[in-house]
Amino acid sequence: MSNTQQSKGTKRKSASSGRAVAAARADRDNKRKNIVAAIVIVVIAAAVFGGVFLQKQKATTAAQSVIPTVTVAGAAQYPVVLDPATATVLAGKPTAPTTIDAYEDFLCPICGEFESANFPAMEKQLEAGTIKVRYHMLNLLDDRSTPSGYSTMAANTALAVAAAAPDKFIDFHDSLFSKQPEENGPGWTQAQLSNLAGRLGVSGPAFDSVVNGNTYGAKIQSNLTAAEADPALQQQGAFGTPTVVANGKVVNWQQDPNWLSSVVPTH
Amino acid sequence: MLDTVGTLARLGLAAVWLVSGAIKLADPGGTVASVKAYELIPDGLVSVVAGVLPFLELALGLLLVLGVGVRLVAVLSGIVLLVYIAGIAQSWARGLTIDCGCFGGGGQVAAGQTHYPEEILRDTGFLLLAVWLVVRPRTFASVDGWLIRSQPEPVTLENAS
Numbered sequence: 001m002s003n004t005q006q007s008k009g010t011k012r013k014s015a016s017s018g019r020a021v022a023a024a025r026a027d028r029d030n031k032r033k034n035i036v037a038a039i040v041i042v043v044i045a046a047a048v049f050g051g052v053f054l055q056k057q058k059a060t061t062a063a064q065s066v067i068p069t070v071t072v073a074g075a076a077q078y079p080v081v082l083d084p085a086t087a088t089v090l091a092g093k094p095t096a097p098t099t100i101d102a103y104e105d106f107l108c109p110i111c112g113e114f115e116s117a118n119f120p121a122m123e124k125q126l127e128a129g130t131i132k133v134r135y136h137m138l139n140l141l142d143d144r145s146t147p148s149g150y151s152t153m154a155a156n157t158a159l160a161v162a163a164a165a166p167d168k169f170i171d172f173h174d175s176l177f178s179k180q181p182e183e184n185g186p187g188w189t190q191a192q193l194s195n196l197a198g199r200l201g202v203s204g205p206a207f208d209s210v211v212n213g214n215t216y217g218a219k220i221q222s223n224l225t226a227a228e229a230d231p232a233l234q235q236q237g238a239f240g241t242p243t244v245v246a247n248g249k250v251v252n253w254q255q256d257p258n259w260l261s262s263v264v265p266t267h
Numbered sequence: 268m269l270d271t272v273g274t275l276a277r278l279g280l281a282a283v284w285l286v287s288g289a290i291k292l293a294d295p296g297g298t299v300a301s302v303k304a305y306e307l308i309p310d311g312l313v314s315v316v317a318g319v320l321p322f323l324e325l326a327l328g329l330l331l332v333l334g335v336g337v338r339l340v341a342v343l344s345g346i347v348l349l350v351y352i353a354g355i356a357q358s359w360a361r362g363l364t365i366d367c368g369c370f371g372g373g374g375q376v377a378a379g380q381t382h383y384p385e386e387i388l389r390d391t392g393f394l395l396l397a398v399w400l401v402v403r404p405r406t407f408a409s410v411d412g413w414l415i416r417s418q419p420e421p422v423t424l425e426n427a428s
Contacts, residue, residue, distance in 0.1 A: 029415045032414045032415050033415060035414075036335055036336040036339075036410070036411060036414065036415075037336055037339055039335055039336065040330055040335060040336035040339050040340055040343075043326050043329070043330060043335075044323065044326050044327070044330075044343065046326070047319075047322035047323050047325065047326035048319050048322065048323055050322055051315075051318045051319035051320070051321070051322040051323065052315055052318065052319055054318060055314055055315050055317075055318030055319070056315075058318075059314065143303075143375075144300070146299050146303060146310060146313050146314050147310035147311065148310060182296055183296055183300075184295075184296035184297065184299040184300045184303075185296060185299070185314075186314065
């Protein structure tokens, strides 16, 4: 009898302690669930803020960097003239028999390749008076910078240089192609472009008014539209930059490294 | 059986996030271009969003691989996927011609080169994986299981005796 009672008592006691253990475990599991949820939130927040931080840091580094200057000593030997009506720049001695038209965008990487591959040879011919080069600075890749519009801004600034100090255009042009910003990045800011012009010795009201008024922005755009519609400028069914035209014919400079000597008249 | 399906869903969704996140991280310029092509976010914020997306995707993938907070991560994954699907759908509706840039690529494409239905279908498939894990987050080999369910069910002495 007493045995049975004792046994019952033990059973009751164990049952309640079982419930207590279960409750304790559930309690501990809930605590752990909260910890896991906290870990998830911390990891996601770290990813988001880390991403923002890295992006801001990259932007700050880019904004603080300075575009190196490239100066072309021989550029003083031939005239450089801005034609404000067409927003093009003509470099070379007036007597030069061959005219090369270069359609370029300051953001376009292949334009940079064209410049680095061909500039020394073209410069030699410019100085020798055998060729003239007409630069058409376009904004084909305006939407390839973030914010959009680097191409227009760079082209307008180059034309501002040509308006204020035409002989410095070649320096500015070559500096900007020697150190191009990445596509889809922010591009150089107007401050960085103006700073480059300043270090090349170009500043003053004539420069500022073109920069501040985006004087050639609309003309750069209409030049692009005209070039895209011009059948004579198409390559593989479309207009692209760079397009190089010599004596009215598109030059295949990528496949023909000797294109320049073939368009320069032999003496 | 259901745990096996859940485990496959978890690892599958993890692979999706890790692969797409890694591709985006490797090509920041392309990611900026893809985000921009949706024409939804102001210019000043595009690069920030493009800078965050790869890390967000990699974080979701990492948490899923480890099985940390599967249900919560599946909910977050679902939200991100819904945002992506909405982005693709609005591009389609507005007549933009873009590639979703879901796994690299992205940006403008020619008018005949869009794949909106396929892209939406694919993302909906990923969304189903996430939904499964929200409904039934139990899977094998997860940190969750190790932390929370590894202990045997509480056994009362009544049952034992």
